[in-house]
Every structure is written in C-alpha cells, then in structure tokens.
Amino acid sequence: xxxxxxxxxxxxxxxxxxxxxxxxxxxxxxxxxxxxxxxxxxxxxxxxxxxxxxxxxxxxxxxxxxxxxxxxxxxxxxxxxxxxxxxxxxxxxxxxxxxxxxxxxxxxxxxxxxxxxxxxxxxxxxxxxxxxxxxxxxxxxxxxxxxxxxxxxxxxxxxxxxxxxxxxxxxxxxxxxxxxxxxxxxxxxxxxxxxxxxxxxxxxxxxxxxxxxxxxx
Ligand code: ADP
Ligand code: AMP
Numbered sequence: 001x002x003x004x005x006x007x008x009x010x011x012x013x014x015x016x017x018x019x020x021x022x023x024x025x026x027x028x029x030x031x032x033x034x035x036x037x038x039x040x041x042x043x044x045x046x047x048x049x050x051x052x053x054x055x056x057x058x059x060x061x062x063x064x065x066x067x068x069x070x071x072x073x074x075x076x077x078x079x080x081x082x083x084x085x086x087x088x089x090x091x092x093x094x095x096x097x098x099x100x101x102x103x104x105x106x107x108x109x110x111x112x113x114x115x116x117x118x119x120x121x122x123x124x125x126x127x128x129x130x131x132x133x134x135x136x137x138x139x140x141x142x143x144x145x146x147x148x149x150x151x152x153x154x155x156x157x158x159x160x161x162x163x164x165x166x167x168x169x170x171x172x173x174x175x176x177x178x179x180x181x182x183x184x185x186x187x188x189x190x191x192x193x194x195x196x197x198x199x200x201x202x203x204x205x206x207x208x209x210x211x212x213x214x215x216x217x
Contacts, residue, residue: 001026001079001217002104004086006182007112009170010123012197012204014135016112017083019205020212027075031068031085033133035059038067053161056169058087058177065094072098082106087178092185108217109185110208112197116171123167127156141201191215 001024005013014030021028035053038046045067049059058064068085086092099105114122125138131153136143143150161170185192193211197204 001212002106003079003081003217004106004109004185005081005083005112006109006178007197008114008116008119008174008178009167010119010126011112011114012122012201013083013112015141015201016110016197016205016208017081018135020081020110020208023209024079025077027077027080028083029068029071029075029080029085030083031064031087032083034067034071054166056161056166057173061088061090061094065091065098068095069098086181089180089184092181106190108191108193108212108215109182110193110195110211111182112195112204114197118198119171120164120167123162123170124164126162127158129153130157191217 003020003026005017005020007013014033017028017030020026035046035049039050039053040046045063048063052059064085064087068082068091072080072082082095086095095106122137122140125140127136127138127143127147128134129136129149129151132149132151134149134151134153135141136149136156143156147156148154149156160166182192193208193215195204195207195211
C-alpha cells in the first residue's frame with residue numbers, strides 16, 4: 001500500500017500516519033521529520049533548510065524532491081505513507097515522474113480536512129519527543145506524566161515553529177502553495193479519501209481505516 005496524507009499543518013497527519021503504519025506495516029516517510037533529523041545532524045541539507053523552516057516557508061522543491069525520492073528508494077518495506085510531501089505542484093510532478101520511472105503508483109490520497117480555526121490550538125499545544133518522535137498535545141493527547149514521553153525517553157519539547165507567529169505563516173504558505181496539490185490529484189482521477197478531521201483523534205483514525213477498507217486499498 002502506498003499512500004499520501006494531505007492536509008494543513010496541524011491537521012493530524014503525523015498522528016494518523018503513526019496509526020496507519022502500525023496497522024498496515026508500512027514505512028512512515030515524513031518530510032518534516034527527515035528535515036529535522038538533517039538539521040540535528042548538522043548536514044548541508046539541514047543547514048540549507050533551516051531558515052525556510054524557522055520562518056514557516058517551504059524548503060526549495062529540488063532539495064525536497066531529491067530527499068524524498070531518496071527516502072522512498074531506501075525504504076525496505078513494500079509500502080509507505082508520505083506525510084508532508086508533496087507540498088507543491090512541482091513536488092507532485094517530481095514524485096509522479098519518479099514513480100512512473102519505477103513502474104509504481106500511489107494507491108490513495110487521504111485528505112484530512114480541518115478548518116483554520118482549529119489549527120492554532122493544536123499546534124501551540126503540540127509537544128514532541130526528540131528521541132522517539134512521539135507526538136502529544138497538552139490537552140488533546142496528554143502524556144501520562146506532564147512533559148515526559150510515555151516511552152521513558154525523557155523530556156518532551158515544543159517545536160520552535162509552533163509559535164503563533166510562525167503557525168500563521170505556515171497556514172498562509174499552506175493556502176498559497178499546498179492546497180492546490182489536492183486539485184492536482186483530482187484532475188488526474190487519483191483515488192482521494194476525504195476525511196473530516198475536525199473531531200477527536202480516535203474518531204479520525206476510525207474514519208481513515210473505514211475509508212481505506214471501503215475503497216479496498
Ligand atoms: P501534522 O502532522 O498534520 O502537522 P500532528 O499529527 O503533529 O499534525 O498534530 C498536531 C497536534 O494536534 C498534535 O499535538 C496532536 O496531538 C494534535 N491532534 C492531532 N489530531 C487531533 C485531533 N483530531 N483533535 C485534536 N488534536 C489533534
Ligand atoms: P512539518 O513537520 O510537515 O510541519 O514540516 C516542518 C517544516 O519543514 C515546514 O514548515 C517546511 O518549512 C519544511 N517542509 C516539510 N516538508 C516540506 C516539503 N514537502 N516542501 C517544502 N518544505 C517542507
């Protein structure tokens with residue numbers, strides 16, 4: 001199974017991806033997570049990406065396409081979920097070209113729909129574990145002990161780009177550059193599963209699993 005998860009920042013893509021990959025035995029390829037580990041490792045790519053990420057803009061398409069196609073090629077499992085990629089039409093075209101060359105195709109696009117008003121609270125309340133990547137929320141998905149990862153890794157951190165100012169830039173970037181990616185796939189008659197993601201996390205997961213099963217993906 002090869003899936004793309006689309007949706008605005010804070011829609012719950014990472015949260016739902018973790019549950020999808022666990023259920024179906026897929027690889028989770030998150031462009032944001034890969035960029036953050038490149039930054040932590042101090043690589044050239046990480047250094048180039050830094051200013052774009054901190055301001056809430058997009059990292060240039062050529063860097064992202066190479067990074068994500070490389071990640072897809074390196075994955076050993078037969079299926080994967082792309083999270084946060086593609087984020088522009090140029091990236092979608094780059095992905096299509098690489099898949100076509102390899103004789104592969106995406107089985108479905110899961111589109112998480114959440115109104116802007118719900119996003120700010122989700123993102124400013126997000127806390128992540130820098131060790132294992134688990135994602136929590138101070139109200140909606142609390143860790144067992146405040147500020148600590150349930151898996152015993154250590155303290156949780158708040159992402160630097162989850163401040164109200166950067167969140168507002170990221171939403172603007174989403175509407176200006178990323179929302180059109182859905183239209184790109186609609187125009188290609190891709191299988192699109194639209195999910196109302198403005199409800200509790202477990203209800204969204206249930207709706208995603210039901211939609212995947214109903215579509216026999
Ligand atoms: P994305 O990967 O789309 O940016 P995340 O999965 O990291 O989003 O979710 C952003 C924040 O919102 C996290 O703190 C997460 O716990 C919380 N969250 C995710 N889905 C929901 C939901 N359906 N309702 C409320 N909060 C949610
Ligand atoms: P995310 O973890 O998906 O919220 O991504 C964090 C940041 O990484 C974004 O605000 C962008 O600056 C950058 N980023 C992640 N994925 C992409 C992408 N596909 N294209 C361009 N920039 C990206």
